[in-house]
Amino acid sequence: MNRIRVQPDDFDPGLEIAQLGAQAGAVVSFVGLVRAENSGDRLISMTLEHFPGMTERELERIANEARARWELLGVTIVHRYGELKPSERIVLVVTAASHRRAAFEAAEYLMDYLKTSAPFWKQELRQSGAYWIEARSSDDDAAARWSKG
Amino acid sequence: MKLLYFAWVRQKTGRSEEVVTVPADVTTVLDLVQWLRLRGGGFGEAFADEKRFRVAVNQEHALLGAVIGQDDEVAFFPPVTGG
Numbered sequence: 001m002n003r004i005r006v007q008p009d010d011f012d013p014g015l016e017i018a019q020l021g022a023q024a025g026a027v028v029s030f031v032g033l034v035r036a037e038n039s040g041d042r043l044i045s046m047t048l049e050h051f052p053g054m055t056e057r058e059l060e061r062i063a064n065e066a067r068a069r070w071e072l073l074g075v076t077i078v079h080r081y082g083e084l085k086p087s088e089r090i091v092l093v094v095t096a097a098s099h100r101r102a103a104f105e106a107a108e109y110l111m112d113y114l115k116t117s118a119p120f121w122k123q124e125l126r127q128s129g130a131y132w133i134e135a136r137s138s139d140d141d142a143a144a145r146w147s148k149g
Numbered sequence: 150m151k152l153l154y155f156a157w158v159r160q161k162t163g164r165s166e167e168v169v170t171v172p173a174d175v176t177t178v179l180d181l182v183q184w185l186r187l188r189g190g191g192f193g194e195a196f197a198d199e200k201r202f203r204v205a206v207n208q209e210h211a212l213l214g215a216v217i218g219q220d221d222e223v224a225f226f227p228p229v230t231g232g
Binding site for chain 1: 209224231
């Protein structure tokens with residue numbers, strides 16, 4: 001029931017929403033995009049590396065955990081890899097439910113866990129050189145709040 | 150044992166994967182890390198600080214204390230930055 005794809009190609013958010021939401025009362029979608037700059041340093045491109053096999057397994061696991069927490073009618077996760085330019089789409093998460101709260105919360109949960117456990121790594125080619133993006137402790141904090149209380 | 154390296158760990162070690170036969174006293178990920186450090190050079194650099202890299206055993210996140218054997222696949226990589 002989870003629709004999980006890891007691919008170099010772009011995706012069509014409207015099409016993905018239409019395909020998932022046919023039976024739902026609420027559909028929430030999140031699209032992550034490549035920023036145009038980092039700390040004032042103009043971005044030329046971003047290259048995403050991943051761990052084929054483990055990536056799909058982790059995304060499937062996260063989607064199943066979301067389904068265990070909320071009454072969801074469907075989950076779609078599409079994540080790109082390879083070289084992307086500023087403003088290109090990187091990731092799509094779509095959740096479908098009977099009511100909005102489950103769809104909103106599950107979408108946020110999926111993104112928080114995707115950012116801290118799916119094996120992707122970003123390298124930015126900026127005007128001043130190539131840099132691996134460092135993991136942010138604020139992302140760990142965002143994921144950890146779901147396991148409190 | 151199959152070893153995989155990703156992102157800057159791959160760049161520092163200069164390889165993306167290899168198959169190794171580890172000594173009998175290498176039974177945990179930490180033992181493996183210490184054994185790989187003996188190679189020096191880029192391996193010494195990549196594995197110098199245990200806080201800087203993460204590990205997966207057979208495609209599941211694992212800790213340094215995880216027990217491993219010759220048939221396992223162990224991957225080393227930086228903290229993830231997808232999304």
